[in-house]
């Protein structure tokens with residue numbers, strides 16, 4: 689295998705970007721980091737990291753994946769900050785993990801995708817989502833060209849200046865808390881026991897008991913379970929009661 693792309697996703701946006709770039713590169717394996725604890729073997733030419741931005745930085749699972757990753761050989765390394773607004777220090781954090789292994793993040797790109805954080809934000813309008821998907825397809829093409837040519841690409845740390853300074857501590861604080869935040873998820877009597885929440889949870893944090901989801905406090909807060917429920921039986925406190933759900937329509941998650 690010449691190329692490998694590691695991804696993590698809650699609602700499918702990162703998977704769309706990872707699969708799109710993989711298709712353009714060719715000879716590329718797309719690997720979910722939630723199901724992989726291997727290394728990058730020698731002989732891989734290009735390796736990418738495609739994750740959603742959480743509170744201005746990496747998801748908790750991506751921190752530990754990058755920290756533990758062993759990279760043999762000298763692949764060209766790139767990162768994609770899949771974000772709903774601003775990527776903060778996401779690319780800087782990936783660069784830091786690689787630098788501590790004696791490697792370089794050769795290129796990094798923020799890509800705007802539809803918002804899935806329905807605890808804080810409304811789902812984008814259908815028109816806005818359509819525009820973002822079209823822009824993302826164009827970006828996938830241009831990004832893939834530079835990756836094919838192994839071009840070095842300087843990247844911007846998106847967000848205004850104060851956000852850049854506070855993003856790292858905010859992201860670290862969120863990652864410290866996220867595992868237990870699932871205590872606020874609850875399920876209503878509307879639940880039909882379909883098990884989609886259990887299956888979409890790549891952290892294996894949900895099990896069905898008496899045909900209802902139970903969370904085990906290893907949560908990534910990826911928003912997969914709450915968004916996948918076909919009858920909106922899952923809510924987070926009262927924050928999400930009136931919010932529309934979002935799942936990326938361009939990939940198969942289950």
Ligand SMILES: Cc1cc2nc3c(=O)[nH]c(=O)nc-3n(C[C@H](O)[C@H](O)[C@H](O)COP(=O)(O)O)c2cc1C
Nearest residue numbers: 698699700701702740741743744771772773774804
């Ligand atoms: C817990 C959480 C925190 C988020 N924080 C940010 C953020 O700081 N900046 C941003 O641009 N988007 C943020 N988002 C939005 C997601 O990064 C964005 O919608 C992404 O496309 C979701 O990707 P996925 O479908 O692969 O999970 C956040 C989403 C979640 C669930």
